[in-house]
Amino acid sequence: MNDQANSGSDSRRLAVIKVGGDILLDEIQRSGLAKNIIGLLNENWRVVVLHGGGPQLSAMQSRCGIEPRKVAGRRITSQEDLVLVKQVLCGQVNVDLVSIMQANGVDAFGCHGASGKLIQAEKRPPTKVSGGGSEPIDFGQVGDVTSINTELLDSLLSDNVVPVIASLGINAKGDVFNINADTTVVQIAQQMSAELLIFVTGIGGIFHDIKDPNSRFPSLDATAARQHINSGVIVDGMIPKVEEALSLLESGVDTIAIVDTRDASAFNSIAKGNADYGTLIRAS
Numbered sequence: 001m002n003d004q005a006n007s008g009s010d011s012r013r014l015a016v017i018k019v020g021g022d023i024l025l026d027e028i029q030r031s032g033l034a035k036n037i038i039g040l041l042n043e044n045w046r047v048v049v050l051h052g053g054g055p056q057l058s059a060m061q062s063r064c065g066i067e068p069r070k071v072a073g074r075r076i077t078s079q080e081d082l083v084l085v086k087q088v089l090c091g092q093v094n095v096d097l098v099s100i101m102q103a104n105g106v107d108a109f110g111c112h113g114a115s116g117k118l119i120q121a122e123k124r125p126p127t128k129v130s131g132g133g134s135e136p137i138d139f140g141q142v143g144d145v146t147s148i149n150t151e152l153l154d155s156l157l158s159d160n161v162v163p164v165i166a167s168l169g170i171n172a173k174g175d176v177f178n179i180n181a182d183t184t185v186v187q188i189a190q191q192m193s194a195e196l197l198i199f200v201t202g203i204g205g206i207f208h209d210i211k212d213p214n215s216r217f218p219s220l221d222a223t224a225a226r227q228h229i230n231s232g233v234i235v236d237g238m239i240p241k242v243e244e245a246l247s248l249l250e251s252g253v254d255t256i257a258i259v260d261t262r263d264a265s266a267f268n269s270i271a272k273g274n275a276d277y278g279t280l281i282r283a284s
Helices: 021-025 027-042 054-063 079-103 150-158 181-191 222-231 238-249 266-271
Strands: 014-019 046-051 108-112 119-123 142-148 162-166 168-170 176-179 196-200 219-221 255-259 279-282
Touching: 014 021, 014 027, 014 181, 014 266, 021 027, 021 054, 021 079, 027 046, 027 079, 027 266, 046 079, 046 150, 046 181, 054 079, 079 108, 079 162, 079 168, 079 176, 119 176, 142 176, 142 181, 150 162, 176 181, 181 196, 181 238, 196 238, 196 266, 219 222, 222 238, 222 279, 238 255, 238 279, 255 266
Parallel strands: 014 046, 014 196, 046 162, 108 162, 119 168, 196 255, 219 279
Antiparallel strands: 119 142, 168 176, 255 279
C-alpha cells in the first residue's frame, strides 16, 4: 500500500477524534462519546478515533510497583513500561472502547498502530520540550510518527466502519514504540486531509482556573494559546494537545476543539463552528 495516498476518492468530510483514557472511567462520558460519534455519522461524516490510556496505564504501573514518569505531560517509557503499554492499550482500553461503541450502535473496528503498518514511527532522540527545562529529555521507547498508512484507513472508512486505533507505532525492523496520541492524531488529521479534529478529555476544554467551570475559554487564537502556555495557565497534559493543535492550524484543518462528551450534541455543534462546548482553537 502507498501510505502517502490521499483520501480524495470519498467526498464525505472527515473527523479525527482523539479520546483520552479518562473518558472510559466516566459512564456518562463513555455513552456520550458513542452518541456524539453517531451524530457525526448521521450528518455524513467519516470518523477515525485514536485513543490513549494514560490513567489505565498509570494504574497498572502502580499495581506492578512501577512509578510512572512524565515530563511536561509527556510519558517516559522504559522497556519494562512498554510491555505494560501494549497490554493496557491493546488488551484493555481498545477492547473496552470498541465494545462501548458497538453497544451504542457504532460499527467500530479496533486495531493498533502496528496493524498493517498503520502508524510508522522511529525512536525519538533526546528532545527539549515546553515545560521540561533546558536539557534534552530521553523518553526511552517512545517513537515519533514518520508516516500514516492512509490507504489502509481509507479502505476501512469505505467499508463504513469507524477505525478505533491504539496509539502504538512500528518501524521497518518491527520495533514497537509508545507514541504520543496527541501528536499522532494531528499526523492522521493532516495526512488524511481532515476537516475536523477533536480532542476529547474529561476536563472538557481550557479553563483560566481549572477549579472554576465558569472560567472556560470558548475559543482561543494561536497568539493567546501560546501566551497561556508561557504564563502557566495551560499546563501538564494540556500543553502537547494545544501545541499540536497550533501546528495543525497551518495545514488546513478547519476546526480544532478540546471538549468532553457529556452532551450528545457537542461534536455536531463544534462541526458547525459553534463555541457552546469546550474550547475551539483558531488561527486568528
